[in-house]
Amino acid sequence: MKEHETIVQLSIPADAQFLDIVRLTLYGLAAKMGFSYEEIEDMKVAVSEACNNVVLHAYNGRSGDIHLRFEMSADALSIVIKDEGKGFDYKRAIKQAASLSGKPLQDVKVGGLGLFLMEALMDDVRVTTKGGTEVRLTKFRLHGEGEHAHDCISPSSVQEQA
């Protein structure tokens, strides 16, 4: 763990009805760090895409959890989305990840859009598939105006669920 990093963790059932809770949590934390409205909206979509993949593909209809870890440092917010499922085939999905630009409508397939959006909306995307899938999404804070806002978070910040 990096120095001066604040961690907030949240676990939810891998069920679509809890995805709004993830977005609310993300909004709260990113706003505290001083991210802009547009940056927060981008992160909301990217994190939801990673969670959508868990809900749709990880547990094969069985119940399971999504573990989220928000790593807040002075210059970046990383969101780690982890499951213990069979693993979404990211290698295959990456090949399909593209925008729909320039394709005839009848040839358009939307399968790769989620991953494409994650890549397009975040500064860094890393995927590890070993004993489930772990997606790490990072947004760097390019502007200094959030400096003061971040100071109000103490290192002993809430850990919603370990």
Add this chain to the structure above:
Amino acid sequence: MDQKQFRLVHDEQPDRHVVYIKGELDLAAAEQFQRTVEPLAGDASKPLVLRLEDLTYIDSTGIGMFVALLKTRHQLGAPFAIENVPPKVRRLFDLTGVSYFFSEMNDASERIGGQS
């Protein structure tokens, strides 16, 4: 009223179907969206218009469903349009390349009038 709460309002007008999409269109809302909009998409006798001014969130789930509607309407040769797209939603449409199809379809269905 909670702005995030997903809601659909179908306004059946004499000359077109208008569906107002409100709140967050995410994976949790997908089923409700499909249940309401798919039967309307199959009605080639009237233009279908989706009004998005109160849409507060969309991701690839919703964009994928819009593309499916585009395909259905295209196959039927029936007019389809989206109207009043909020800037943050427009940005995702542009990024994913979906905007191109909507402008193309909208050009083909200019006769959809009566915007309120």
